[in-house]
Amino acid sequence: MKEANSILTGYGTTIFTVMSALAVEHNAINLGQGFPDTDGPLDILTEAMLATKNQSNQYPPMMGIPELRQAAAAHSKIFYDIDLDWESQTIVTSGATEAIAACLFGLIEPGDEVVLIEPLYDCYLPIVRRAGAIPKLVRIAPPDWDLPYEELEAAFSEKTKLILLNTPTNPAAKVYTIEELEFIAGLIKKHDAYAICDEVYEHLVYDGRQHVPLITLPGMAERCIRISSAGKTFSMTGWKVGYSVGAAKLINAVSKAHQFLTFTTPPNLQKAVAFGLKKDMDYFKGLRGEMESKRDRLSKGLASIGFEVMDSQGTYFLAADFRPLGFDCDDVKFCKDLTKDSGVAAVPFSAFYQAGTDSGVNHFVRFCYCKQDHIIDTALERLSDYFNRI
Numbered sequence: 001m002k003e004a005n006s007i008l009t010g011y012g013t014t015i016f017t018v019m020s021a022l023a024v025e026h027n028a029i030n031l032g033q034g035f036p037d038t039d040g041p042l043d044i045l046t047e048a049m050l051a052t053k054n055q056s057n058q059y060p061p062m063m064g065i066p067e068l069r070q071a072a073a074a075h076s077k078i079f080y081d082i083d084l085d086w087e088s089q090t091i092v093t094s095g096a097t098e099a100i101a102a103c104l105f106g107l108i109e110p111g112d113e114v115v116l117i118e119p120l121y122d123c124y125l126p127i128v129r130r131a132g133a134i135p136k137l138v139r140i141a142p143p144d145w146d147l148p149y150e151e152l153e154a155a156f157s158e159k160t161k162l163i164l165l166n167t168p169t170n171p172a173a174k175v176y177t178i179e180e181l182e183f184i185a186g187l188i189k190k191h192d193a194y195a196i197c198d199e200v201y202e203h204l205v206y207d208g209r210q211h212v213p214l215i216t217l218p219g220m221a222e223r224c225i226r227i228s229s230a231g232k233t234f235s236m237t238g239w240k241v242g243y244s245v246g247a248a249k250l251i252n253a254v255s256k257a258h259q260f261l262t263f264t265t266p267p268n269l270q271k272a273v274a275f276g277l278k279k280d281m282d283y284f285k286g287l288r289g290e291m292e293s294k295r296d297r298l299s300k301g302l303a304s305i306g307f308e309v310m311d312s313q314g315t316y317f318l319a320a321d322f323r324p325l326g327f328d329c330d331d332v333k334f335c336k337d338l339t340k341d342s343g344v345a346a347v348p349f350s351a352f353y354q355a356g357t358d359s360g361v362n363h364f365v366r367f368c369y370c371k372q373d374h375i376i377d378t379a380l381e382r383l384s385d386y387f388n389r390i
Helices: 014-024 040-052 068-078 096-107 124-130 149-155 177-189 248-261 267-277 281-305 333-340 374-387
Strands: 090-093 113-118 134-139 159-166 194-198 225-229 242-246 317-321 364-368
Touching: 014 333, 040 267, 068 090, 068 225, 068 242, 068 267, 090 096, 090 149, 090 248, 096 124, 096 159, 096 194, 096 225, 096 242, 096 248, 113 149, 113 364, 134 149, 149 177, 159 177, 177 194, 225 248, 225 374, 242 248, 281 317, 281 374, 333 364
Parallel strands: 113 134, 113 159, 159 194, 194 225
Antiparallel strands: 090 242, 225 242, 317 364
């Protein structure tokens, strides 16, 4: 029989699925996959229920309901002073992943080059390749995650269509500095390129840092799409509601792909997310403070056990080096053994690099801290007991 698509079938099952299944099999606490273990704000949930009962459940507008598109534009204005025309510069998608796919399918021609910075979220490369583009990979690495300016400049060429930029970054938990963003903006302008900006962790930035959207820099307003996610902002990852803003020309191109992917997103969830985006500043400050506290709780606990913990500047992830504990295996084996023997699941960090365990960054694990405090404490107790036994 004829083979299926060689690009997508070549990737197999994601490491997140593998580790989560292993966690279930061994009744382990799952600090690997990035989802909160509590639902989001009750008032947003209530708004979704009311919309389901009292409003239409038929197809909403393909670009998204006006309330959410207006709220997304207003949100960008309130937090980043971005002026937008909601009718031409906003779009709603079924999650940020669909937004990324629609951006890539809507903007890329086969043979275009796309610049990506490793470590990177696992959907980027498959979608870039399926769209027919040639990925040009640049690496940041622990412990400092500094952007290599020369390597990044070398990755750009006349064939570069766009850069896919994630800040704050999953899994490195890096928040790009204004100097780094200005350098990236200069390359985009020099090579007449675009930027797809995955900013789903925009409200999870710590220690007094500020998230600066690339679109706010000089010359970037016409070259950027900024992607946000209700899943991350309201701790409702299962809702899969994304909202993007950007140059009208780019949003129009994205809509051409979106209409053939999911076409639209559940109207009741859109209504509830629009309600959520209108919350006062205290909610967003509270979310950041809560996650920062959980980060500190897990970081201190892991360090006391013997891990070398990397700085988590944003997101709800942190990376930890397990070599100080006396292990010289690769991170895949370490994580699998950890799940089976300690009852705590993590994700091998090398999975976020194209070369995998051959990347040279194969002695780190990614932990997720968007969990209840007692879950974090129990996980730390299990880890402490495990490493004291061996």
